[in-house]
Amino acid sequence: MRSSFLFTSESVSEGHPDKVADQISDTVVDLFLSKDPQARVACETLVTTQRVVLAGEVRGNGMIDTEGKWADGALAEIEAAVRATVKKIGYEQDGFHWDTLEFANHLHPQSAHIAQGVDESGNKDEGAGDQGIMFGYATDETPDLMPATLYYSHKILERMAADRHSGAAPFLEPDAKSQVTLRYENEVPVEATALVVSTQHAPGYYFHNNEGDPALYAKLRDYVVSVFHDVLPKGFITDNTVIHVNPTGRFEIGGPDGDAGVTGRKIIVDTYGGASPHGGGAFSGKDPTKVDRSAAYVTRYLAKNIVAAGLARRCTIQLSYAIGVAEPLSVYVDLHGTGTVDEAKLEAALPNLVRLTPKGIRTHLGLNKAIYQPSAAYGHFGRKAEGDFFSWEKTDLVDALKSALA
CATH class of the missing domain: 3.30.300.10 (GMP Synthetase; Chain A, domain 3)
Structure with a gap:
């Protein structure tokens, strides 16, 4: 890299x-x-x-x-x-x-x-709900071990949504997009070179081609810029940072009225923002017997624990499955040249720490529960593990990993 x-x-x-x-x-x-x-x-x-x-x-x-x-x-x-x-x-x-x-x-x-x-029956273990490949990723760029560009993109929109719901920003409507470009030096993010937000707004809050209300647009833009400063680390926004707020102008018609929406079209937003490979399968709408979901969760869990244990600064894990077959067909670990351990040893150790069958994953992470709707916006990863929710974000394997590799 x-x-x-x-x-x-x-x-x-x-x-x-x-x-x-x-x-x-x-x-x-x-x-x-x-x-x-x-x-x-x-x-x-x-x-x-x-x-x-x-x-x-x-x-x-x-x-x-x-x-x-x-x-x-x-x-x-x-x-x-x-x-x-x-x-x-x-x-x-x-x-x-x-x-x-x-x-x-x-x-x-x-x-x-x-x-x-x-289905599980007789001596047959429960098989994977479909064939496929799943990837998990973790990096030490942020406290939640997520790629910084995606982490801050999510945080910008989460903050705007919270202000909309509370009434602190009554000119905001539900539909919005963000984009964050960071400059990396020695693989560490140090500066925001470009920040973009396009947000649906109340009538009149735009100014484009001499149409609209410049004062109302300025209020919207100043608010979004203040969110940028609140969310990004101090010093990331400089005089050289290019900022775009609603660059196309008016955005009053939005949401499903402005564009049709379909399940599973934002899989890169759901995962790692393009910083890691993606297996291709969406998560939302699938129960945890579908390895598109459960195996993607466990690969994130394992990768995060590897980075949290100090065994690498970056980690990608891939699993593969065949429909109806319980055990994964392959386990692959890539530490991107940042590791302190042999990747082959990790590949051998991981299945002994978590049984990587669909049932084994669900049991270990407690996935057979009504816990999924909160994951369907602002990313499935990099979230706070609380109770039954986001169990795949826990770092409770750190000691077991260190022991297994000792």
Whole structure:
């Protein structure tokens, strides 16, 4: 890796249409898991002007049985949960309103052909819900061991959302995007060279091509610049930092009314902002038997513990699976030349610390719970582990790792 360079990551807010879709899909996952920890959910969501559409395969006691019959009240419960999620995000606009949007539910029973290969039975261990490759990453660039460009992109939008919800910034609307470019020297971020925010706003808060209200736009811009200064480390913003706030001008129509949203289109935002490889599979809308989700979580968990243990400054881990097969087909560790231990020794040690089967991962991290909706905006990684939530962010393997390599 080059020691001096510019690198950029982006984030999108909870009101971005793709993130609205992700949050709805994970709301459905949580609802099913709250009824049945062994539920199977693969829920895709489409959002557009005044419309939410669900599709996918599901199974779970208390909601739908293997014959495809819905439990009493289940359909109404799903719709109510979806509307509550949209309301929580803050959409009460003519083009997308939690109370008046049209809702269509096309979820149906999980394929029996998938179930027979995945379910545990007799002497057969539970198999992976699909084939695929999953990556986890950690770096010492930030306290939460995340790439700095993505870390600050998320924090900017989290702060803006908090101010919108509290009323401190009443001119903000839910849809927003951020982008952070940092200059690295000796692989350490030292300066922000470019900062971008495009945010949906209340009527009139723009000025472009001599149209709009310059005073209102100045209020919006000054607010966003103050967020930049509050979020980024002191000294990162300099006279040379290029700042863009709503560079296209007016942004009053946004969210699903401005652009359709679909589950799983923001996978780089969800993970490492482009600083690490990505296996390609989305997380939201999938129960934890799907290794797209659970194995990506455990690779982050293992990589973070390796960096937290001081065994490397940067770590990438890859796992691979075949559908219906329990054990991973491969375990790969790359310390990017920053490690103090042999990568092959880590590859041998990790499966002894956490059983890397779908069931083993879920058991170790406690994933069969209704814990997923909060992960569907502002990243699945680099979050604070609290109770059952974000268990894959814990660093409780540090001592075991050191012992295994002693």
